Amino acid sequence: MTSGAVDAARNILTRLHEVMASRNHAQAKLNTVVEVIGECLDSEVCSIYLLREGMLELFATRGLAQEAVHVTRMAVGEGLVGTIAENIETLNLAEATAHPDFSYRPETGEDKFHSFAGVPIVRRERAVGVLCVQHVEPRRYVEIEIEALQTVAMVLSELITNADLIDEEDARAFAAGQTGPEHLKGLTLVKGLASGVAVYHQPRINIEHVVAEDTEAERQRVILAFDRMREQIDRMAGQAEFGVGGEHEEVLETYKMFAYDEGWTRRINEAIDSGLTAEAAIERVQQRTRMRMRQIDDPLLADRMHDLEDLSNRLLRIVSGQLGTAATLGLRSDAILIARNLGPAELLEYDRRRLKGVILEEGSLTSHVVIVARAMGVPVLGRVRGLRGVIREGDPLLLDSDQATVTVRPSQALVEAFEARFARSRERQAAYAALREVTPISRDGQRITVMINAGLRDDIANLNLTGADGIGLFRTEFQFLVSATLPARERQTRLYRDVLEGAGDRPVMFRTVDIGGDKTLPYLRHDDGESEENPAMGWRALRVALERDGLLKVQARALLEAAAGRTLNVMFPMVVEPWEFDAAKAVFDGQLAFLKQRKKMVPEAIRYGVMLEVPALAEQLDILAPKISFLSIGTNDLTQFLYAADRSNPKLAERYDWLSPSIMRFIRRIVTVLDGKGIDITVCGEMGGRQLEALALIGAGIRRLSITPAAVGPIKELVGKIAVAEIEAAMAQWLAHPPRSLRAAMIEWVSERGIVVD
Incomplete structure (x- = not known):
């Protein structure tokens, strides 16, 4: 804002402050406002249109016919005034009639005026009116005049809100009318x-006071807010969670560039000099930025402007003291x-x-x-x-x-x-909820174990809500993901004990912490600080736990103490070689010996298992089988490894199908290899929670599923409708002689039997 604009705006604000403080009624104040603006800007016409019942109504004018006040009304998007409100943008025209949206209103007597400038009156990001000026002489208004109008519009927003000239319902209705669905x-x-x-x-911070009582005090508030914001940005840039290089660093460098940008601070201080409060000054500069953003076609530059918008919001929250989410x-x-x-x-x-x-x-x-x-x-x-x-x-x-x-x-x-x-x-969910007490037994008497996946303390309530047989997968990493630092052993112990107590006599399979890869932690990173090109197949899960054995030792001790006097079921994620299982179990054995030596209570029994997610493990199951009590097939990771298709890549999401002979043959082979060895085989993952896929798994020999709680009802319903021997025979035929589409063949199979699946 130039010095001329500052002086013009200050002059107007000083006079408007007197108008707002007067005891006149709202209409009289608006009548005075248009006179003040007209005089200060030497404008032949100054008019205020306000929102009323979804229409923009002429509320006050200097220069147009007075009989048009409260008579002239325009719809959203109609005429120049309607366009300004619809787009929340400024118009500055040397010849108003040349604009395609110009709409002539004869009752106003505006036909002799050529130039036109208008700015939106904004309240809570919604246009609630328009302030405009006109001249007989065709000319574009200079920047000083436009900036003064934009500053005055902020004051008018406060005045008309306090005077109840528009209400929030009108504003919301108008906003809806602006864009519709x-x-x-x-x-x-x-x-x-x-x-x-x-x-x-x-x-968003709602600015209640626009005109400053003490300009110097407002300037000091902004200086302190900038200092605090810059400290926050510097602290963020120094945190380990952003690593070295990459997009995070680029984003933070952009933030720092804006946070220390002298031009931004100067514009805010100039707005304060014109008579605005600190909040209003920040918002005033921010409004100008938003208007510029609407004119930017360059996506990269638009993103940078969004960064500035984020910083403006941060600065507003600091200066207003409204720091909460x-x-x-x-x-x-x-x-x-x-x-x-x-x-x-x-x-x-x-x-x-x-x-x-x-x-x-x-x-x-x-x-x-x-x-x-x-x-x-x-x-x-x-x-x-x-x-x-x-x-x-x-x-x-x-x-x-x-x-x-x-x-x-x-x-x-x-x-x-x-x-x-x-x-x-x-309705479907209610019908499924009614199956809570129903035991999942097929028509030919086969019992299918249906368990839930969990990871939060609150998830335990789902056991009773669904009537599930237990927790087939408790993801212990959730506690690590939501913590700013490594969870202490005592905290881990409390969580595991609460879970076991909540489950009662139903089993809980605790998976040791599966972090790394797509679940990075700010307090646990590569020693060399390098990011991974393919994190899904990198330093994650058991690989992390064995390298950072202190992490696994703490968790092992917490699990053993929590399960004192009970049976502990613990499984290790992403096991590839039998020696990895041996190494992980050795950590538990060491902690168990430690507790026994100190006469501490320990679990009455410990059952060990593994997650089969990496196909290579299938080739050594004969070696691993004597050492484990259960095995869980993690279909999410297994599928992406079998297909070499990153499951987080949307372009590849539809490139593979769980109901393919490749996956089903693989799962069937695991069942066959472990048959008769007394090992519980469970499928954990989204695959088991879909009715058609669950049917395929049962046909392949799977009798235990661990799924999302919402899927328990649908799977119970499915089990009650099928004969296991029948689907097993069909699956054996399909896998021996794969049809063109196994999914299509299964859909036809269920349709012939009147079984409806989601």
């Missing part, structure tokens, strides 16, 4: 349906959470009764928050571009993560269709 596409991270209002993880403030209704990205610990802070879904601007299939959200049963849609320009706080949303879409401000017809689909889904 919109559909955004993204990437399905966790499937599911959800409806609720949009809640930003980092809430939406979780701190509490959810007041069913909500869909909006964030650029989110950590697992942040997600767990939200009220699970109110949190219905999550939408991320970024996010990946393997991010920590997705892993936790899947366990919580919260649908997540990621990589939704441009959502901040479309979704506003409080907007109603319909999230269909199954179809990778979100509908913003849906019409009534869309809401009704969605609710009907949701109702059918709930």
Whole structure:
């Protein structure tokens, strides 16, 4: 802002401050406001249009016909005023009639005026009115005048809100009318349906006071806020979790560049000099940035402007003292959470009764928050571009993560269709819930063990809710993912003990910590600091635990102490060679000996198992079999290794099918090799939670499934409809002579028997 603009804005704000402090009624204040602006800017016309019942109504004018006040009304997008409000943008025209959206209103007497400039009056990111000036002489307004108008518009926003000239319902209705229903596409991270209002993880700061009482005091507030923000950015840049090199470092360097940008700080200080509060000054500069962003076609530059938007929000939160997230403030209704990205610990802070879904601007299939959200049963849609320009706080949303879409401000017809689909889904869930006490036994008397996967303390309640046979996979790494530091042994022991007590006499299979690869921890990284090109097949799971044996020793001791007097089931992830199992078991043996030596209570029995995820292990099962009591097939990793297809790559997600002869023959071979050896074989993974795939697994000889809690009911229902001998015979035939599509053959098989599968 130039010195001329500062002086002009300060002069206007000084006079407006007197107007706002007067005891005149709202209309009289607006009448005075247009006179003040007209005089200060030497403008022949100054007019204010405000939102009323979804229309923009002329509320006050200097220079146009007074009889047009409260008579002239324009719809959203109609005329120049409607265009400004619709797009929340500034117009500066030397010849108004040349603009394609110009609309002549004869009752105003504006036909003699040629030049036109207008700015939106914004409240909580919604346009609630328009401030405009006009001249007879055709000319473009200089930057000084436009900046002064934009500053005045902020003051008007406060004035009209305090005077109740518009209400929030009008603003929301107007915003909905601006764009109507919109559909955004993204990437399905966790499937599911959800409806609720949009809640930003980092809430926007509502600026209540615009005009400063003490300019120097406001300047000091901004200086302190900048210092604190820069400390935060420097601290973030120095944290180990960002590693060395890569995108994180580039992002933080950009943040630092903006945080220390003198031009940004100068513009904010100039806005304060014009008479604005610290919050209003930051918002004033931010509004200008947003308007520039709408004109940028370069995606890289647009991303950089988004970074500046993030920093502006951070600065606003610091200067206003409103540092909490939406979780701190509490959810007041069913909500869909909006964030650029989110950590697992942040997600767990939200009220699970109110949190219905999550939408991320970024996010990946393997991010920590997705892993936790899947366990919580919260649908997540990621990589939704441009959502901040479309979704506003409080907007109603319909999230269909199954179809990778979100509908913003849906019409009534869309809401009704969605609710009907949701109702059918709930009816199915209710029917499945009724199967809680039903034992999964097939028509020919075969008992199928159906267990759940878990990883959080709260997940234990799902045992009783579903009537599951136990926990076939307890992911101990969740406690590590949501912790800022390595969880102490006492904390681990408490968690494992709580899980065992909650499970009662039902078994719990604890998988030792599976970190590394796609589940990196900030406090546990490569010694050389190098990132991995292919983390899924890199330094992860048991490989990490054996190299950092202190990690496994602490966990072994915690598990042994927690299971004192009980049976402990423990399995090791990503075992490739039998010696790896031996080394991991030796750690447990050492801790067991330590506890016995100190006369501590120990488990009455310990059953060891392995996760078969790497195909190579199948070639040495004869060597491993005598040493283990159970084996769990991890179909998620196994599939990507068999197909050399990264399961986190959306381009490859549809390139392989669980119901392929390759996978089914592999699983059948494992069952055959271990037959008669007294080893429990369980399939852990998403494959076992789908009805058609579960049927295929049963046909291949699998009798134990560990699945997501939501899938227990559907699988129980399936088991009761089939004869195991019948599907085994069919599967043997299919695997011996593979059909063109095993999936199609199975669909035909169930259809012939009247079995409906999802």
